[in-house]
Amino acid sequence: MTFLLVLALWSAAFWCHECLQPRTRSSFPRQAGAVSVNQIVRALAPCLALTLCLFQDPALGIFYWLGLGSAAGLSTSVLMAVLKQKRGLARMSKTPL
């Protein structure tokens, strides 16, 4: 249960981070107040997740925090990509090579 919560907190932090990027802000317009909320969540959610991990397992908490963070980042990025695809924004990117 704790680990699910940690995963959710990390996902929220990554989601807010992506929402704060100019490219996403133009695709998903938000109100002015939402920016501050996003910034606060982005800063606090990982700290809270770390606290929970250390509380759950003081010796190995840091490893859970890092591992779940990576997993949450990956799943959030895939979710974001799918949402952008649904809104027809996926093919706007340039070819890198």
Next chain:
Amino acid sequence: MRETLRVHMGWLHSWVGFLAGLLLACIFASGTLAVFDTEITQWMQPEVPLTQGTSLTPAALQAAAQAVQAEEEKGLSAFLTLPSQRDPVLRVLHYDGYEFVGTALDSTTGAVFPARETAGGQFFYNFHFSLRGGNQPGVQIVTFLGLCLLVAIGSGLVIHIKALWPDLILFRPFGARPRAWVDAHLIMGVLFLPFIAFMGYTGTAIHARALLPAESFFPSHTATPHKKEKTAPKGRVLQAGPLPPPLAPLIAQARDVLRSPDGNLILFTPDEVRIFKSDAFGPFLTRDHVAFSRKDGHSLRSVTQSPPAVATMQLVRGLHYARYAPLPLRWLYFLSGLAATTLAASGLVVFLMKRRRSSGEQFFFRIAEALTMTTVVGFPTAILGIFWVNRCLPAVFSGRAMMEINLFFLVWGLCAAHALLVSLTRHAASGWRQQLGVLAGAGCGLPLLDLVSRSHAWAQGASVFMTADALAFLTGLIALCALLKLREPAA
């Protein structure tokens, strides 16, 4: 100046990453599987029931001691692993030069389970750190590749540092094909950077002496030659010791001293019985042990303290080997290992995509594409091949473990030959599709084969069998998706 540095680092990252990445992807993949080496061995030895507890009887220990002595009479240095939560079986193992292999005993009666001979998960563990090439050159090559990995990580960071923060989770799988591959490479590298850098560093540090030995590579002319004591090669003994004393009281005494309730390791020398602390209790991979006399069982000494430098290396080893990790953490290691494998594989693909037009698909490009195909598709096919061979060969078959390994390399070799053939004849695209088709068939068919072979009862240790089969099926599905994607025209 800064841009010049990025350009130089880009060149370094591309070439070091590609040349080292061809083998690093295999090392990452085998390391990922080695996280569950015990479980893979359990899957490959379905005759061993996994429903026993961790309790031991004196009769079982006596049978194990006799088995150890019998192995010593054959010149093999055998040892015992006691049942643990993870592997509830009493095992009598010896080192065959590559893997720890041996028999599994019932921890209550001491009867030997008629389990099939297999290299099991140990094969992937050995491949991960030595490519099954022994200390020289296997471990040396892997350690050197570890250094290359650190160089690739450093140069990759310099290239990507400006976009690191804003593009932290940017992934465009539905964009143009090159864009999607670059994003996949970046996202794996960035999100799993702590794990990959840490594992790369600790893996290199563990075997640093393979590259930088404490003594000179060349013998000194001034040093006086000293007389060498006659020692047995690793995994062998020169002479068998006497039958050890009853082990149950020694184990109880050692567990009190070591505070290690199960899963201990017991080594035997002609004079001593050494009972080691289990690696499952804490991230320090200690060699804490209690030594007893092999003649009468009296306690000789206990080693439970390590100097700080030794303790540091114990921590480095412990964190890399992850034997301490409980199941959820082991899954995170596994996931991170998969991410590292994807990072290396996507890097190889990006390298090829970037040069396909500019190279005019000349000879060296075609060789590079063949090697990439061998790594990205051939290696997982060979891995699945070893699982197939395990179920297809008769359970009672002499030299079975070696046969599995030989067939693994045969499948990988065939994939390499096929990749070279199709690449050199300018049919690489159909080569990718053919190999992906084989991989998809091997992956999706494995659960069916496991079911049809009726090698085990599904009620016993079902989670091990179902998880392994599900992961194989998932690999097949991913290969199938890639195959279908390759049939579409490139965006």
